[in-house]
Amino acid sequence: MTAEPVGARSRTGYDAETLAALTADAEQITARYPDPRSGLLPMLHLVQSVDGYVSRDGILFCAEQLEMTAAEVSAVATFYTQYKRHPNGTYTVGVCTNTLCAVMGGDAIFDRLSEHLDVGHDETTPDGSITLERVECNAACDYAPVMMVNWEFFDNQTPESATEIADRLRAGQDVTPTRGAASVCSFKQTSRVLAGFPDGRADEGTGAGGPTLEGLRIARERGWTAPEPDGVDAAGEPAAEVPPETGTAQSSAERKPTTTQDEKPGMPDASEPGERTEGSDD
Amino acid sequence: MTDMLTPVLTDTWDAQRSWTLESYLDHGGYEGLRAALAQDPADVVQAVKDSGLRGRGGAGFPTGMKWGFLPAPDGGPRYLVVNADESEPGTCKDIPLMLASPQHLVEGVAITSYAIGCHHAFIYVRGEVLHVYRRLLAAVQEAYDAGYLGTDIQGSGFDLEVTVHAGAGAYICGEETALLDSLEGKRGQPRLKPPFPAVAGLYARPTVVNNVESIASVPGILAKGAEWFASMGTEKSQGHGLFSLSGHVTRPGQFEAPLGITLRELLELAGGVREGHELKFWTPGGSSTPLFTAEHLDVPLDYESVGAAGSMLGTRALQIFDETTCVVRAVSRWTDFYAHESCGKCTPCREGTYWLKQVLHRIEAGEGTGPDIDLLLDLCDNILGRAFCALGDGATSPITSSIQYFRDEYEAHLDGRGCPFDPARSTLFDDTPEAPPALAGAGGHR
Numbered sequence A: 001m002t003a004e005p006v007g008a009r010s011r012t013g014y015d016a017e018t019l020a021a022l023t024a025d026a027e028q029i030t031a032r033y034p035d036p037r038s039g040l041l042p043m044l045h046l047v048q049s050v051d052g053y054v055s056r057d058g059i060l061f062c063a064e065q066l067e068m069t070a071a072e073v074s075a076v077a078t079f080y081t082q083y084k085r086h087p088n089g090t091y092t093v094g095v096c097t098n099t100l101c102a103v104m105g106g107d108a109i110f111d112r113l114s115e116h117l118d119v120g121h122d123e124t125t126p127d128g129s130i131t132l133e134r135v136e137c138n139a140a141c142d143y144a145p146v147m148m149v150n151w152e153f154f155d156n157q158t159p160e161s162a163t164e165i166a167d168r169l170r171a172g173q174d175v176t177p178t179r180g181a182a183s184v185c186s187f188k189q190t191s192r193v194l195a196g197f198p199d200g201r202a203d204e205g206t207g208a209g210g211p212t213l214e215g216l217r218i219a220r221e222r223g224w225t226a227p228e229p230d231g232v233d234a235a236g237e238p239a240a241e242v243p244p245e246t247g248t249a250q251s252s253a254e255r256k257p258t259t260t261q262d263e264k265p266g267m268p269d270a271s272e273p274g275e276r277t278e279g280s281d282d
Numbered sequence B: 001m002t003d004m005l006t007p008v009l010t011d012t013w014d015a016q017r018s019w020t021l022e023s024y025l026d027h028g029g030y031e032g033l034r035a036a037l038a039q040d041p042a043d044v045v046q047a048v049k050d051s052g053l054r055g056r057g058g059a060g061f062p063t064g065m066k067w068g069f070l071p072a073p074d075g076g077p078r079y080l081v082v083n084a085d086e087s088e089p090g091t092c093k094d095i096p097l098m099l100a101s102p103q104h105l106v107e108g109v110a111i112t113s114y115a116i117g118c119h120h121a122f123i124y125v126r127g128e129v130l131h132v133y134r135r136l137l138a139a140v141q142e143a144y145d146a147g148y149l150g151t152d153i154q155g156s157g158f159d160l161e162v163t164v165h166a167g168a169g170a171y172i173c174g175e176e177t178a179l180l181d182s183l184e185g186k187r188g189q190p191r192l193k194p195p196f197p198a199v200a201g202l203y204a205r206p207t208v209v210n211n212v213e214s215i216a217s218v219p220g221i222l223a224k225g226a227e228w229f230a231s232m233g234t235e236k237s238q239g240h241g242l243f244s245l246s247g248h249v250t251r252p253g254q255f256e257a258p259l260g261i262t263l264r265e266l267l268e269l270a271g272g273v274r275e276g277h278e279l280k281f282w283t284p285g286g287s288s289t290p291l292f293t294a295e296h297l298d299v300p301l302d303y304e305s306v307g308a309a310g311s312m313l314g315t316r317a318l319q320i321f322d323e324t325t326c327v328v329r330a331v332s333r334w335t336d337f338y339a340h341e342s343c344g345k346c347t348p349c350r351e352g353t354y355w356l357k358q359v360l361h362r363i364e365a366g367e368g369t370g371p372d373i374d375l376l377l378d379l380c381d382n383i384l385g386r387a388f389c390a391l392g393d394g395a396t397s398p399i400t401s402s403i404q405y406f407r408d409e410y411e412a413h414l415d416g417r418g419c420p421f422d423p424a425r426s427t428l429f430d431d432t433p434e435a436p437p438a439l440a441g442a443g444g445h446r
């Protein structure tokens, strides 16, 4: 392997302060793995958190940290769709157009957004706010059609709700995912979390949306449970057996079958996840 | 007789702040780890073997047996890698599990690691689910702080480090050996097997790769017993599983049931196919499993029965499509997906998916001709069984099965006729005529 020289002097164009911060973060990343090379993917997320894409400097930085050649780093970076080769918008708006979402309305949503923003797949609005993408199935099919903003879930979208979210993003207003943090952070901040640096927001938002709880809701309603294990002394069972107080989130008795998180007025998709969005507002 | 739905993993999901350790402990969390640490590791492996648990990531390989394949300890490291890449189209169970209750997985990781003698485990989660990654990082940190991970876990002398690793967008990284290459900081391309990961996996060391739901099912087995787990399901497909209903159903979502439940039963619970419409086709286990139709409503959803009916249980990703859906459009879009995600390592898949996509696009556009249908079948024949990994095989499933059941519909597209369906009728938000026509089929990934 022909490693690039790693020395006190970096070939990257980063200023001393940025380089020092990046280097300290990179050390934390490689310390997570038995082999530092395993840190390459998080490190690429890290350089995106500084530059907003995988820049030439970012590639050189990773190469220097891991004693690889720039070509080797590039070969990895280009394999994965989340690493951007051009400066990304502040927000990646990704519409799922895999079959199920496409059929349920994802194609119509993508087309409307594309027209509204006047950009195509993997293009960025001139103000640099939004990069529009078609994305593949994002493991949220029970919330179809699905849109991701900086990889936060916006479930059960319509063309109207999607364009409204895009308009808010362009106007610099906060948007709230249906299942995610209280607001969507920037692409750079997203990339920093993906590099493995928590932003302290894990406790924000919901644990589950309506469809996630649909089977459980029915089981609670009908008193269905998994079998009791034989020979287990019920008295010795932990507190799990104590029924939750009515009216708390644990209670199935007084709880509406919805956990829609959108409490912001004017935000789309305030529909109850237990039902489908049936409006003919298109 | 067990109830129709059996919440085990889902049982904690409606709790307040269900994702926290506190909530998990309130619901009996870490009882399984306590039970495991009191036993010999070999007995933990035996319990999982006895339970009949089979891999929930698609292939259904017996989990305990997989653990048993690790060679005898040689003093060097052994690894557990959890496959949390969930990207198979239609599959949407692991991501909500980790969002709602990541401690189920963390406890499973601790038990499994103890059983197989692993001291550094990895959770490889796809990078496109930011909040899930946040929750996993927090869950692991909470478990460290409470002494369920780290050194001398619960005074047992057992040490375990866990790293949660975010991927960067590539379906193929769900294939276990591609995942290992990706975790080593490389392009995610499948490796030649053998050697299997059990012998030479991560860093060429003995490695167990298991799906999120498989590992999350382990704590229950330890806490409640192998017999308890095996009391659910069918004779050969035991235990509980998450069934994910999506698409044209009244109330889509996650339904946790014993293996062997049927789509008819699940649909009843989900309020049926959306009002005024009827079932046309569905996937039993994601887009890589051959399509089923209304004639398969009563097939028990267990490994054997689904296999005998010509498909695969896969990930129990039941994508439901009603009669408004054009099967050619659906299959063409899945084919775009496979062509986009083909890693390029082997020729049948790299070239084959490219050609399948071209032919399907021209059929959709009305530019197909008579021989195109057989051309598709011929292409599939040249991929199936000849590709380096199962992605290539999977790409052929929707095509061959849809031609088997809906050849007429393909023919209706040919010779300038184009698609006879109005895509606006399939969407959720509209059945009304004033809607602008959605540009269906114009899409597809480049």
Ligand SMILES: Cc1cc2nc3c(=O)[nH]c(=O)nc-3n(C[C@H](O)[C@H](O)[C@H](O)COP(=O)(O)O)c2cc1C
Pocket (backbone or CB within 6 Å): B054, B055, B056, B057, B058, B059, B060, B061, B063, B083, B084, B085, B086, B087, B088, B171, B172, B173, B174, B175, B176, B177, B209, B210, B211, B212, B214, B215, B389, B390, B391
């Ligand atoms: C193209 C492809 C994608 C896959 N994606 C996943 C995935 O996202 N999650 C998963 O658990 N298994 C996936 N698998 C299956 C894995 O290779 C492997 O069988 C599984 O993780 C083993 O875990 P299990 O025995 O617990 O099911 C995929 C397989 C292929 C061929």
Ligand code: SF4
Pocket (backbone or CB within 6 Å): B172, B190, B341, B342, B343, B344, B345, B346, B347, B349, B350, B387, B388, B389, B390, B391, B392, B393
């Ligand atoms: S079958 Fe496709 S994804 Fe698998 S190795 Fe071959 S080219 Fe790669």
Ligand code: FES
Pocket (backbone or CB within 6 Å): A096, A097, A098, A099, A100, A101, A102, A136, A137, A138, A139, A140, A141, A144, A146, B089, B090, B091
């Ligand atoms: S198809 Fe869109 S999330 Fe699965």
